[in-house]
Amino acid sequence: MREIPIPISDEVIRSLHAGDPVLLSGVMMTGRDAVHKWMHDTFIKKTRQPQGNDLRVYEEIKKILDHGVLYHCGPVVSGLDTKEYKFVAAGPTTSIREEPYQADVMRHFNIKGVIGKGGMGAKTLQGCVDTPGVYFHAIGGAAAFLAQTVQKVLGVYKLEEFGVPEAMWVIEVKNFPVVVTMDAHGVSQHSTLDERSRKVLDELLAQPY
Amino acid sequence: MQRDYTNEILELIRRTSSSLPKDVEERLRASIEKEEPGSAARGALETILKNVELARANSTPICQDTGTPIFYVHYPEGMSTRKLREQIRAAMAEATKRSYMRPNAVDAIYDKNTGNNLGGDDFPYIHFEEVDADQPLVIELMLKGGGCENVGRQYSLPDNSLGAGRDLAGVRKVVLDAVQKAQGQGCAPGILGVSIGGDRGSSYIKSKEVLFSEIGARNPDPKIAELEERLTKEANELGIGPMGFGGKTTVLDTKITGMHRLPASYFVSVSYMCWAYRRRKMTVKGEEVKYD
Incomplete structure (x- = not known):
């Protein structure tokens, strides 16, 4: 299987196609519902004034996300008392909830890969073409297995404010397995499958009981 | 004096979160053969089963989304449901501390995670059903992800x-x-x-x-x-x-x-x-x- 180190170049991104299984290694950051809304409202649409440590966190995550990877994940983390954090369970969460924000977030931070599950829509696919970037599909629910690829928790942002599942965890992974399901050439396996299954559904609905 | 079941309920939570029931595992295993060798579908099922074994061996959650805890309690006539509720809630907080559960209760108005899986009267969800006094106490737990x-x-x-x-x-x-x-x-x-x-x-x-x-x-x-x-x-x-x-x-x-x-x-x-x-x-x- 193809191994890809993070950060990822545009050239590597363009060489990826929907259906390719790959192994990711390097530093990535988790971010889900609260993070996307926060990024979007505070730094992209600017409908909300930066508060508290927002600006400092923004400067730091910019460096992590440039040519980097954002993981839709709300982990189970041990060592919260001692701050010796360890990922116990860390599978992907459903990505489609970030559809309103994802394309803007990818372009703004120059994110090369978004990891999640369930796929995303047309807006994000356009984001993949523009940035360029790809959507990596991880195995939903395989949380114990995926947590084992996390070598180290390097830090965390907004833990107090967003809570454990919603915080931005910076992690170092080794051989994190994913499948490219949306590529920078505008191909989405999810829309293909949606159309195909809809046709089958129409046939089934036309059958008598 | 009614016995304190907090530790037993904690064990129920540990097992539910980390050990997939046999009937489900068997059905997943049987499905592998139906998928093409080398396909992404087959790969996904293989990873899922590896994950199931790993979670069980290490007592870690199968999925990081430990879900909405849904308890159905069948209690013998005369047993205090108030005490059972307190014990379930104490076990849930302890299970969260031990990372069997992810802190999953978020105040919907103020967007604040309580950190211990206890939120208002409805989280965890507990349903009580009375049975005859000579019947055993049965507690069922389902964890349903978001x-x-x-x-x-x-x-x-x-x-x-x-x-x-x-x-x-x-x-x-x-x-x-x-x-x-x-x-x-x-x-x-x-x-x-x-x-x-x-x-x-x-x-x-x-x-x-x-x-x-x-x-x-x-x-x-x-x-x-x-x-x-x-x-x-x-x-x-x-x-x-x-x-x-x-x-x-x-x-x-x-x-x-x-x-x-x-x-x-x-x-x-x-x-x-x-x-x-x-x-x-x-x-x-x-x-x-x-x-x-």
Whole structure:
């Protein structure tokens, strides 16, 4: 299987196609519902004034996300008392909830890969073409297995404010397995499958009981 | 003096979160052979089964989304439900501390995670049912993740867009529609809990309750049992497959139950359960505690 180190170049991104299984290694950051809304409202649409440590966190995550990877994940983390954090369970969460924000977030931070599950829509696919970037599909629910690829928790942002599942965890992974399901050439396996299954559904609905 | 069951309930939570029931694991294992060698669908199922073994061996959550904890408590007449509730809540907070559970209770108004899986009177969800005094105390626990909960659907029949009338033929149509709309987002392969009738609230609750039964357990009414099997077969013809990667395994089983309804209403509620179908039971007979 193809191994890809993070950060990822545009050239590597363009060489990826929907259906390719790959192994990711390097530093990535988790971010889900609260993070996307926060990024979007505070730094992209600017409908909300930066508060508290927002600006400092923004400067730091910019460096992590440039040519980097954002993981839709709300982990189970041990060592919260001692701050010796360890990922116990860390599978992907459903990505489609970030559809309103994802394309803007990818372009703004120059994110090369978004990891999640369930796929995303047309807006994000356009984001993949523009940035360029790809959507990596991880195995939903395989949380114990995926947590084992996390070598180290390097830090965390907004833990107090967003809570454990919603915080931005910076992690170092080794051989994190994913499948490219949306590529920078505008191909989405999810829309293909949606159309195909809809046709089958129409046939089934036309059958008598 | 009523015994304190906090530690036993903590063990129930540990087992539910980290050890997938055998019937589910066997059904997943049987599905592998149906998928093409080298396909993404087969790869997904293989990873899922590796994960199941790993979680069980290490007592870690199968899925990081440890879900909504749903307790059904069958308590002998005379036992204090107030104390049982306190013990369940204490066990839940301790389970969170030990990382068997992710802190999952978020105040919806103020967006604040309570950090211990206790939120208001309804989190965790606890349902009490009284049984005769000589019967054992039975506590059932189901953990239902948010991804699959989000793809659940409720239909009010007739549904013109699907041509679904108020009969089992209409029920079949809306259930298939729910599976198609869910695609891989509910962590397919899923298990369908379907309730026909009731009001909007009771119907949804019933569609989850039916998920406490074993895989393959059929409704005693042959007409409903037949629809259960037909829906599983037809849902798999949609080709959505594990994780929505395409493939033959989209739904592992379908469970349907009927309720009474108002003349004016005909609801069909579909609860989608992800493959991480976590449900366990503890039975207390005298001093002995048995876990299934």
